[in-house]
Amino acid sequence: MRKCKWLLNCFMLVAAAPLILTACGGDEGSAEDYPNREIExxxxxxxxxGSDIEGRVVVDHLENTIDESIVVVNIPGVGGTVGMEELLERDANGYNIGQLHEGHIVAHHSGVTQINYDDFVPISSMSASDQILTVSSELGVDSLEEFIEYGQENQINFGGTISGIPRVWVEQLGRELDINYNLVGYEGLGEAIQALAGGHVDAVIADYPSASEFVEAGHMKFIAIGTEERSDAVPDVPTLIESGIDFTMGINRGYVAPGGTDPEIIAILEEKFEEVANSEEFRDEIESLGASVNYMGHEEFTNYLEEQNRIIEEVISSIELD
Known part of the structure; x- marks a missing residue:
């Protein structure tokens, strides 16, 4: 009799568990009471x-808006794919999010990784970084015209991630300028910049925050920027378009969650990211890095990534056919 009563009590406790969880705020993957703990x-x-610097600025402001701690976890490797593959393995509960940009789409179409942007749920795009053709001071060129002349007589070794967006830019720019070029692979922009500063490569396509200190120190020079108009961060640097090169380069850094994350949680995060993007302090800090705020919500960012996926697939296919 005692054994039956014990079994009955166990059954009642198990049956009541979902009600207890609901009373305590629901399960961790639901939007109810989200967020209620640290986010990674x-x-x-x-x-x-540049991606790390801008990402940490976003996190600093998002923490204040969302009123929860956000811990940055750097997981580099293979053109940004190691970290994104690990993110995809994490729980789709809103407490795991990550940074994504066009380079990850390049890695997918280059055969580096099976995952692509659509394995995740886009939340928001937050910033855009203009890209600048940056050369080693040891190269002895001071302008785009001199760079082209040098590259038509010599091979220019670019530093960059072979599995990332620099591969596409180098191929496109090399063809546009009609120069001899080669891409030397590095894990990320930080490594490529260090190689340029040490004179191990001739040129890198860089963003302002990653290279500005090295330029100020005299290790490298900005000679052309891939924007439609000159940038306030580097007003003396001419655009490629000014020199008759109809070509632009830029990265949109956005944030995603693993596929399967509750749409209501995505909506909450989207709202918080938008609040950050509308902050004057955030805008000023991003612009001080030589970047700009380029907010896109869930739907617009999803459409943007879909279009970039189409363009990048076509470019990579043409490279592989050559």
Whole structure:
């Protein structure tokens, strides 16, 4: 009799468990009471590069808006794919998010990784980094015209991630300028910048925050920027378009969650990211890095990534056919 009563009590406790969880705020993957603990942000690049710097600015402001701690976890490797593959393995509960940009789409179409942007749920795009053609001071060129002349007589070794967006830019720019070029692979922009500073490569396509200190120190020079108009961060640097090169380069850094994350949680995060993007303090800090705020919500960012996926697939296919 005692055994039956014990079994009955166990059954009642198990049956009541979902009600107890609901009373305590629901399960961790639901939007009810989200967020109620620390969130992890995966940045799939080395510390110190443009993506890391801008990502940490986003996190600093998002923490204040969302009123919860956000821990940055750098997981670099293979052109940003190691970190994103790990993020995809994490629980889709809103407490695991990560940074993604066009380079991850390049890695997919280059055969480096099976995962692509659509394995995740886009939340928001937050910032755009203009890209600048940056050369070693040891190269002895001071302008785009001199760079082209040098590259038509010599091979220019670019530093960059072979499995990332620099591969596409180098191929496109090399063809546009009609120069002899080669891409030397590095894990991320931080490593490529270090190689340029040490004179191990001739040129890198870089963003302002990653290279500005080295330019100020005299290790490298900005000679052309891939924007439609000159940038306030480097007003003396001419655009490629000014020199008759109809070509632009830029990265949109956005944030995603693993596929299967509750749409209501995505909506909450989207709202918080938008609040950050509308902050004057955030805008000023991003612009001080030589970047700009380029907010896109869930739907717009999803459409943008879909279009970039189409363009990048076509470019990679043409490279592989050559």
């Amino acid at each position: 942000m995966v940045i799939p690049w080395d510390p110190g590069g």
